[in-house]
Amino acid sequence: xxxxxxxxxxxxxxxxxxxxxxxxxxxxxxxxxxxxxxxxxxxxxxxxxxxxxxxxxxxxxxxxxxxxxxxxxxxxxxxxxxxxxxxxxxxxxxxxxxxxxxxxxxxxxxxxxxxxxxxxxxxxxxxxxxxxxxxxxxxxxxxxxxxxxxxxxxxxxxxxxxxxxxxxxxxxxxxxxxxxxxxxxxxxxxxxxxxxxxxxxxxxxxxxxxxxxxxxxxxxxxxxxxxx
Amino acid sequence: xxxxxxxxxxxxxxxxxxxxxxxxxxxxxxxxxxxxxxxxxxxxxxxxxxxxxxxxxxxxxxxxxxxxxxxxxxxxxxxxxxxxxxxxxxxxxxxxxxxxxxxxxxxxxxxxxxxxxxxxxxxxxxxxxxxxxxxxxxxxxxxxxxxxxxxxxxxxxxxxxxxxxxxxxxxxxxxxxxxxxxxxxxxxxxxxxxxxxxxxxxxxxxxxxxxxxxxxxxxxxxxxxxxx
DNA sequence: CCTCACTTTGACCGAATGGTCAAATTAGAC
DNA sequence: GTCTAATTTGACCATTCGGTCAAAGTGAGG
Numbered sequence: 469x470x471x472x473x474x475x476x477x478x479x480x481x482x483x484x485x486x487x488x489x490x491x492x493x494x495x496x497x498x499x500x501x502x503x504x505x506x507x508x509x510x511x512x513x514x515x516x517x518x519x520x521x522x523x524x525x526x527x528x529x530x531x532x533x534x535x536x537x538x539x540x541x542x543x544x545x546x547x548x549x550x551x552x553x554x555x556x557x558x559x560x561x562x563x564x565x566x567x568x569x570x571x572x573x574x575x576x577x578x579x580x581x582x583x584x585x586x587x588x589x590x591x592x593x594x595x596x597x598x599x600x601x602x603x604x605x606x607x608x609x610x611x612x613x614x615x616x617x618x619x620x621x622x623x624x625x626x627x628x629x630x631x632x633x634x635x636x637x638x639x640x641x642x643x644x645x646x647x648x649x650x651x652x653x654x655x656x657x658x659x660x661x662x663x664x665x666x667x668x669x670x671x672x673x674x675x676x677x678x679x680x681x682x683x684x685x686x687x688x689x690x691x692x693x694x695x696x
Numbered sequence: 697x698x699x700x701x702x703x704x705x706x707x708x709x710x711x712x713x714x715x716x717x718x719x720x721x722x723x724x725x726x727x728x729x730x731x732x733x734x735x736x737x738x739x740x741x742x743x744x745x746x747x748x749x750x751x752x753x754x755x756x757x758x759x760x761x762x763x764x765x766x767x768x769x770x771x772x773x774x775x776x777x778x779x780x781x782x783x784x785x786x787x788x789x790x791x792x793x794x795x796x797x798x799x800x801x802x803x804x805x806x807x808x809x810x811x812x813x814x815x816x817x818x819x820x821x822x823x824x825x826x827x828x829x830x831x832x833x834x835x836x837x838x839x840x841x842x843x844x845x846x847x848x849x850x851x852x853x854x855x856x857x858x859x860x861x862x863x864x865x866x867x868x869x870x871x872x873x874x875x876x877x878x879x880x881x882x883x884x885x886x887x888x889x890x891x892x893x894x895x896x897x898x899x900x901x902x903x904x905x906x907x908x909x910x911x912x913x914x915x916x917x918x919x920x921x922x923x924x
Numbered sequence: 925c926c927t928c929a930c931t932t933t934g935a936c937c938g939a940a941t942g943g944t945c946a947a948a949t950t951a952g953a954c
Numbered sequence: 955g956t957c958t959a960a961t962t963t964g965a966c967c968a969t970t971c972g973g974t975c976a977a978a979g980t981g982a983g984g
Contacts (some may be wrong), residue, residue, distance in 0.1 A: 473803050500929070501981090519835065523752035527972060534984065540932055596719035599834055602889075606827055606834070607748065607894045624897050633839070641917065644897060647910035658882035661830075664837045667842035669852050670874060682875035689869065689918045729951080731963070755942060768962055770943065 502616050505544055506532040510558070513551045518596035521603045522552050556604060556611055559597050564623055566590065567649070576634040577691050584652055591660035592676045598660035624649055640691045655683060736762040738786070741779045746824035749831045750780050765832055770871060784839055789826050792851055794818065795877070804862040805919050812880055812911050819888035820904045826888035852877055868919045883911060 474509035498506070512533035516525045527548055531538045545551045566586035570579050591598050609616055624646065659666060659679055666675050701779065726734070740761035744753045753774055756762035759766045773779045800809050819826050837844055859873035887894060887907055894903050 499930080503929090521749055521752060521835075524749060524835075526970080528970090532869070537933055538972085539934085539974080543931070546973095548972065592842075602830075602834055605890050605893050606830055607752075609896075613892065613896065616893055620893070621897045643913065644906055644910045647907055649897075650886060650890075650894060650907075651910070651914065652906055654882040655879050656885035658878060662833050662878075662881070664841065665848070666831050666878060667845055668841065669849045669878075679875055679878075682872045685871065686879065686914075686918050690914050727951090727960080733961090754940080765963055766942085767944080767964085771961070774943095808931090848934065 502516070502544070504593065505534075505540075508536065509541060509544055509551060510555060513555050514596050514600060517552055517555065518600040518603070553611055555600065558602060560615060560619075562590075562594075562597070563601060564620065567623060567627060570627060571635070572630045572631070576639040576652065577688065578649075579685055580640070580652075580691060581684060584678065586688055587652060587656040588659065588676065588680055588683065590643065591656050591658075595660040597665060598657050601658065602661040636695055641674075641693045643690070655686075715775065730772070733762075733764065733768075736764065737769060737772055737779060738752060741783050742768055742828060744823050745780055746828040748830070749835070750777075774917065781839055783828065786827065786844060787829060788840065788847075790818075790822075790825070791829060795851060795855060798855060799857070800858045800861070802865040805916065808859075808868070808876075808880075808919060813908065814917060815880060815884040816887065816904065816908055816911065819886075820886050823888040823891060826885055832891040839920065866921055869921045871918070883914075890917055 511529065512530045512535075513525075515533055516529045519525075520529075525548075527538050527541060530548075530551065531541050536539065541551075547555065566583055569586065570583045576581075604611060627649065628645035631640070631643070631648065632638045635642050635645075659675055719806060736794075739756065740758045740763075741763055747753075749797075753776075755766050758779065759769050760778075763770065768777075771780065794811055797814065798811045802810075803922045834840060855877065856873035859868070859871070859876065862868045863870050863873075887903055
């Protein structure tokens with residue numbers, strides 16, 4: 469239920485940098501203790517922030533969940549906001565990944581359905597991450613607004629071109645590619661973000677299997693080109 | 697941008713009652729001042745809560761938005777939570793309405809598309825209400841959990857039966873009715889709840905017209921029964 | 925075992941926040 | 955106008971919260 473941690477040997481990805489700077493050292497690699505405690509804090513932060521949002525969460529809650537004292541938290545991250553921001557940054561890479569993997573050279577319908585499948589799997593396996601993200605967007609995305617209009621927009625525009633090419637080649641029925649992407653996001657994330665509601669309506673039966681079947685059918689019917 | 701206020705003459709709907717009880721009087725009708733100030737507080741509360749959530753909003757913010765002093769707020773609502781709860785209750789009626797209106801005796805595809813249309817219109821016209829609701833669900837629906845598993849579940853189950861009948865009569869292609877409803881919720885509310893993201897990707901062009909076209913196409917293709 | 929940098933924490937602080945209250949002001953019935 | 959109940963508010967309180975700091979503790983290399 470954890471996002472796959474980046475290998476510690478990976479060269480300083482942009483999200484670890486600020487944490488290091490904020491320690492008293494600048495260049496030394498992380499000690500075992502640092503790794504353990506940073507990981508514990510991020511994990512605890514994810515748990516708490518995804519439940520209560522940024523303002524709704526307290527350092528004491530996070531500290532307790534991480535098994536550390538509050539001043540000790542602030543030894544590793546310089547503020548509550550820093551923990552939240554670090555989480556969001558780590559999350560963003562992971563979030564774009566499934567769409568990035570959609571291959572322009574693959575079979576169109578298979579590629580799109582593959583994306584839907586990966587995205588639904590993320591809702592199932594990383595619901596806390598999904599809710600953290602949803603919360604941030606709901607509040608107007610104050611911490612990642614620029615990321616959305618840069619990286620995200622560019623990626624979606626790229627894929628929209630691919631979708632339009634598939635359409636022009638008669639491989640998929642005509643659609644608005646941007647709204648296609650929105651609908652995939654909406655329906656897959658719904659099962660993580662609105663989990664309580666879904667389960668309230670369905671009873672306790674696990675929704676994800678039927679959801680996948682449903683989404684598969686939906687996109688097949690919508691995208692299969694009309695017979696000539 | 698306001699939910700249609702219930703007529704003041706309507707006999708005490710369940711959502712006005714608690715406010716009255718909390719005043720010093722028990723049975724007298726609301727004075728003009730009460731009506732004005734309650735409305736101002738609820739309107740301000742909607743504005744603030746939908747932006748910052750329950751814990752993220754402060755009484756001072758709401759008081760300022762309502763043009764009242766903080767103690768005066770608490771003269772009309774006995775706590776911050778009471779304002780929030782009153783808003784949620786008022787919202788719930790409105791939220792179920794579009795689904796309720798789906799007519800078992802109408803033309804199936806037209807009825808379903810009509811529901812989609814009404815729901816999308818609500819996202820466009822009442823985005824604050826949508827976000828307030830989304831926020832509540834995201835946090836685990838602590839204030840309305842029981843409403844979800846009672847009223848909402850019952851309503852959806854009823855409509856699921858209707859959808860299955862339509863399917864049996866060959867009027868729509870076979871689908872899982874519950875997930876059909878979920879997908880309508882997800883895709884329509886997405887345009888209110890994830891508005892920032894949608895606009896970041898699309899630029900400032902208004903999303904709703906294209907969204908309606910897209911959703912219309914999507915559901916038509918998915919629901920139109922295969923030719924015999 | 926000593927040392928020194930790294931780590932941890934108890935005590936504390938100022939600001940923000942939800943809420944109270946008694947006193948002042950105002951609206952409306954007569 | 956007068957009286958009463960409804961309304962409004964400034965001052966205040968207790969608690970929570972994010973964050974600081976100096977001091978204490980600890981681990982690892984020599």
